[in-house]
Amino acid sequence: MKKVGKVILMIFGGLFILIAGLVVTGILMGDSETAAPNNSINSSESDSTTSEDEETSNEPTQKELDDKLRNEAVELDxxxxNNGEYTSSDLIKASGIASVVVSTNAGDEFMLTTEESEDxxxxxxxxxxxxGVDLKEDDEVTVYGTLDTDSDSIPRIIATIVE
Known part of the structure; x- marks a missing residue:
């Protein structure tokens, strides 16, 4: 029976991570769904192709999204x-030492120890x-993303960028 409970817990954990990733992606994408669609009708196929190219070039690149996150993120305290002063939509960053690094694939976890004050x-x-995250035990790292405010254990960061 314990084995079934662990499997169910792992499934729910995986779903949570997937949903958190979608939320982070949605935050970084902004209000792209509310933009006015381009409904113009073109007379030739080449005009249509040009219009489609212009439409896709208006979407931000991953580099632009990453730069926006780096610029707007605030340093975690x-x-x-622990006093609940951050929301799950706040863009945050934290710098420190990585530990308990088992694997660095999407969805994997590690511990980050930050120096908060002198002691x-x-x-x-x-x-x-x-x-594609290159991370080893005891590396100095800065992470950017959002805070999982629903975590009942130690604070959890959903990191979109790990440097």
Whole structure:
């Protein structure tokens, strides 16, 4: 019976991570759904192709989205996090030392220890939401993303960028 409970817990955990990733992506994409659609009718196929190219070029690139996140993110304060002063829609960043790095694929987790003051440290659980992350135990790292405000354990960061 314990095995079934673990399987169910893993399924719900995976679903949570997937939903959190979609939320982060939605936040970074902004209000792209509310933009006015281009309903113009073109007389030739070449005009139609040009119009489609212009439409897709208006969408931000991944680099532009990453730069926007880096510029708008605010540095986390561990005490403020534990007092509930952040929302899940706040764009955040945290810098520190990585530990308990088992794997660095999308959906994997590691621990991040931040220096908060001369004698204080913060510990976060970080969920990696991107492939191709190069990370090893004891690396200095900065993560950008959002905070999982529903976490009942230590604070959890949903990291879109891991540098």
């Amino acid at each position: 561990f005490v403020a996090v 204080g440290y913060g510990i976060y659980e970080v969920v990696i939401m991107r492939t």
